[in-house]
Amino acid sequence: MIGADHTIAVSIAGFSKDAELVAARTGISLRKVSELLVDDLGPLLDLGMVIFxxxxxxxxxxxxxxxxxxxxxxxxxxxxxxxxxxxxxxxxxxxxxxxxxxxxxxxxxxxxxxxxxxxxxxxxxxxxxxxxxxxxxxxxxxxxxxxxxxxxxxxxxxxxxxxxxxEFVTARDALKVDYASLAGGSLQRIEFSSARTHDWRLSLQAPAGSSDIADLRTGGNWPVNASERSxxxxxxxxx
Structure with a gap:
């Protein structure tokens, strides 16, 4: 048991009709993933650079x-x-x-x-x-x-x-993806990751095109200050 109350299936290639029918019967949300360019990002994800x-x-x-x-x-x-x-x-x-x-x-x-x-x-x-x-x-x-x-x-x-x-990580170097729902609408996500310390990352996620700060979600993993990591x-x- 993983404690999740909703399942989301993600695919780069999309889903077959049979997969869509099974998902509809079982309450699984389907998302098609596609890569984005910097210019495709919505206003809430307009972060040019992260410094680690x-x-x-x-x-x-x-x-x-x-x-x-x-x-x-x-x-x-x-x-x-x-x-x-x-x-x-x-x-x-x-x-x-x-x-x-x-x-x-x-x-x-x-x-x-x-x-x-x-x-x-x-x-x-x-x-x-x-x-x-x-x-x-x-x-x-x-x-x-x-x-x-x-x-x-x-x-x-x-x-x-x-x-x-x-260590400077620009938006151009960050991972940028769009999670499109078959029902319409999509979520955009940008993730900045350190190339030197692979467990350091900062991510932002918001509905495509939204400018409402309440829609912004953040996550990641990094030390609170520089003295926490040898x-x-x-x-x-x-x-």
Whole structure:
């Protein structure tokens, strides 16, 4: 059971006479679907563009501080003993905790930082990248892989460049369809979808030719604000 109180059958090619008779006897509404051009849209669907905003990031640098005597007395001043190379594999499990029998990557660290903090807080849409650094402390059982082999790790300084960039979807690129009823009249629908995040979309629907705002129906799926969605895995800063 799907809980629907009315059935609508949709077809691109139309319906046979037998299908129309069955639909009439069973109370099924039939709709023939056809694609529309921008100029065919009614006044309520005259929306030229939708902007989807995406969080993006790139690795700006990662520094390692090795353990040293006196660490137990309190956090020492920032001092980088080793910088991970710019071509480091972001998905390689270069961090290991032998005591916990676990390993993880820079990408894993970045996702954990986002869970604990709001690194994109106060970053304005469409502005140049902002670089922020997170300091992560580790127990003495953790090592990091270097060209000289595994080295003990006390702290990781993870620098990330972050920005919020637009994706423009025009009415020309949107899905535009007309649902024509055999009894006369039709509904028009325009749906803007993100090509980068396939579950983001915004749709408008109204009777063809209507200018009454009460006839407009909207729907879709998108985050309420940019901070609700984590960015994809970080890119590597090429500078």
């Amino acid at each position: 905003w995406h969080k993006a990031c790139a690795l700006a640098g990662a520094g390692v501080r090795m353990p040293r005597p006196g660490d137990e007395a309190g956090p020492p001043p920032q001092r980088i003993d080793y910088h991970l190379p710019h071509d480091v594999d972001l998905f390689a499990a270069i961090f290991k905790d032998e005591a916990a029998d676990s390993s993880w990557s820079l990408n894993d660290v970045w996702h954990e930082v986002q869970k604990a903090l709001d690194p994109f807080g106060e970053i304005e849409k469409g502005e140049p990248p902002v670089v922020r650094t997170a300091r992560i402390a580790y127990p003495e059982t953790v090592t990091v892989e270097t060209p000289d082999g595994p080295q003990p790790l006390a702290e990781l300084y993870l620098g990330m460049a972050m920005w919020i960039e637009p 960015p994809d895995a970080p890119e590597r800063n090429q500078d």
